[in-house]
Amino acid sequence: MAHIFILFKREFAGYFASPVAYVFIGIFLVLSSVFAFFIGGLYERGQADLLAFFNFHPWLYLFLVPAIAMRSWAEERKSGSIELLMTLPVSTWQAMLGKFLAAWSVLGLALMLTFPLWLTVNYLGQPDNGIIVAAYLGSWLMAGAFLAIGMCMSALSKNQIIAFILAIVVCFVFVVSGSSIVLDAFKGWAPTLLLDTVASFSFLTHFEAMAKGVIALSDVGYFLIVTAAWLYAGLLIIEQKKAD
């Protein structure tokens, strides 16, 4: 546990030692506000809620989270520092968890720093703050799932750009799996139970349910399962590459 914490601190500080975290957070803050105001019409809608803001999170994460995740393993492998890391008295899963927690914290920090928007709607009207809290929690959990996929892809390739593109593709499938784009492929032949399960893979469905203000254990559970599964898959890939 202590090792995970040390690694977490090292990784977390690493993000801030280079411009990565600042650029990421800056872009996230600007883009999320631009989307909320200009595409979501947050002000013109005249409703004191943050729907217009949260609605775009899955699409923002689709590009931004793979960008932050792509360097996690690919960079280590490319620069060779992975060998140094592997010689440390930390297991691969500790390293994976340390890295994941550090990046997830950066994402959490970025989310927290969107508080001016929250203040804005509270200044303009009387929003249901319970719904906003639930949506923030949902958004952070969803970011974790995106991140786990991104880190797995980063473990797969030495090339950061390839890792980035692969992560976007896989994440996209998870985002749209509840929509007709994916469901139509199953519609003709699959039983309803399978179809519903595929539909329930969608990040959108689970996130939207949480953004309504209800924290269902199944929605939280879903994001945790996705995160754990992809982190574990990443772990297997690293172990296998190590063996090669």
Add this chain to the structure above:
Amino acid sequence: MSTRFTTWLSMLFIAILFCALVLLNNQLLSAYRVDLTENKVYSLSQGSEQILTEIDEPLNLYFFFSDKAAKNMTTLRNYAARVQSLLEEYAERSNGKIKLHILDPEPFSEKEDKADQFGLTAANIGTAGEAVYLGLGATNALDDQQVIAFFDPQQERFLEYEISKLIYQLVNPKQVKVTLLTDLPVGGGQNPMTGEFEQPWTFYTQLQQLYVVDKIASDATELPKGTDVLIVAHPKNLSEELLFSIDQYVMQGGRALIFVDPHNESDQMSMLTGAGMGANSSNLARLFDAWGVDFDPQYVLLDAYAGLDVRTQTGDVARHFGFVGLSPNELNATDVTTSNLDLINGASFGIFKKSPRSGLRWNDLIHSTENSDLIDSAQYAQTREPLALSQAYKSDNKQYVLATRLTGNVKSAFEQPPEGIQSETFEQKTKDMNVILVGDTDLLSDRFWVQQSSFFGQTITTPFANNGDFVTNAVENLAGSNALISIRSRGTFARPFDKVEQLKLVAEQKFREQEKILQQQLDETESQLSQLQEQQGEGGALVISSQQQQAIDDFMEQKIQIRKSLREVRHQLDKDIENLGNLIKFVNIVVAPLLLVLLLMGARRLLRSRYNPNKAFSVAKEGQA
């Protein structure tokens, strides 16, 4: 090679495990949830739980959802899942009294026949117009049936109310008995003014179609036994005995819908007898005093904004400030009686005020707009011309309560039964008062909400306002149990930007005056211009003197200038709001991100002196050594 094979095998195993876990997660954990919404939109309310405890016989609920047909309609599926999970919650909390059956009525299946038996109809939705059932049929032990034909996602706010009502009606299947106490000629008959035979009022006919209605007049001495809902319309000169009977009915938990009016202008008979006597007002002051309700029949509401256009005696159309049409903005969107209505028309509304000693809860159902004023009802009764009313009008900038629902604790208006009345069940107070007060009786008469036409000898009534719906909604709601009535609409309430609304109000007030002045100037200029042009026409001269031409040009120029100023005034109206919007966008998109990132950098600088990331790494290396 073998490592690679093991890895891929493990991957496959993870994929399968992942699918299995997601499936289990969906099936097992969806029932556990925390509702963080302010109004607990997604949880069963106390009222519903109370209704569940009252179930004394097994109920069967059949939830019909065309699972297969709605395969890729994600929104509808989500809503169906929400309905199903709510129904499951009902079943779970009913201690086994509710048996829930979930059926997919596929075409030509037995399940579809069952849906037909309940009279459910499929809605044709989706790109290919698939027939989709999303309804509920329910039976009790005696095979009484109740249905919800289609769960409309637009009505999500009232989902819980609808289901609880259905359960309540199954548990209490007897027909609702309504007593209507009024002297108004609601039953039709010969008109004393014209001698013609008239149809019963439409609201009365509607009530008779839905409930057992017992109509009594003010000469009755007591209310009929077994009254479920009492409607009092325009009470006047009620005897002590009848007042006592109404009072005791309310004290014993009876529900009442009371229409009072500072001036009823639809009852020609009363107007005939009351000609020259001033307003034709209702009187229920003794009960209102005890309930802490101030209703002063001396005042009638004028509303400049909600006033209806009427045809005057001269044939013109003018806005009548006393004839009021109330739109959804003036109706309570969270109460089931008023939430789905678009328009309530009435005339000479009276207003209710809560007296300081009233211990009742007020839930206002209808209010006026802020452009309202009060006028003496006698003066109103004598005024025939709408123009005179608009001249007498001066805005109070206040919203007045025109209809309200009273619930809670109240004392009887009688300390003891009046002399000569033996009452063994005299109640001095109640905890369960449940009364709806409406400040107008004219809204019941046909002319304010239905149009009658003749079609092959049949009289067809076409409503153009929702007055009748309001009465039936209120009766249906009051006929339910207190638990049912307590279930309010929860959820998608409008949460407008108050700041922007305030700005709008200030801006409108500020510029309305300016606009008025400019408009006057424009009218004057235009009339002068047309005079000048007429003169020119009358003279028949083709040649205009240069002075005349100059004057016309000046006026044209002036007209253009004023029009421009008018446009600017209109534009100015939105400018403050637009400026606030731009400021907020600028702060959120540019200032805040920049500041926060700079702050982060500053914080990092501060921390760097205390913590060096490489130190941690070297600590780890030391650990290895």
